[in-house]
Amino acid sequence: MPDELDARLNRIGQHAFRAKFRLRGRDRAVVDLRGITTVRQHAEELIGRRLAPADPRNDGRQTPYRGHPVFVAQHATATCCRTCLARWHDIPAGRALDEAERGYVVEVICRWITRQYAPHSPPP
């Protein structure tokens, strides 16, 4: 029985653009080598710097398509920019994210990454 967050990820994943994203290659290797706890710290840093400000730099184009597992997860989960965050996660643009919202975005990203692994062999 999926919880609320899984249900939301399932809904977002039905969108053709979001469904294209998979964690593979070097981006997946980062998780395999460094572990999900470290990747979660990266997510906290990246979100704090690139998404959380009231007016993020280059908003709408600030998230590369590869180069870090968090970036791939952001596109897959519609947490890539403030427009997507508002549309898909009901977090309004135009003001800084608060602590709870930052935590929520990090959780969404890490949940998606974990779901890219089989249930019986989760990321290290």
Ligand SMILES: [Zn+2]
């Ligand atoms: Zn976006």
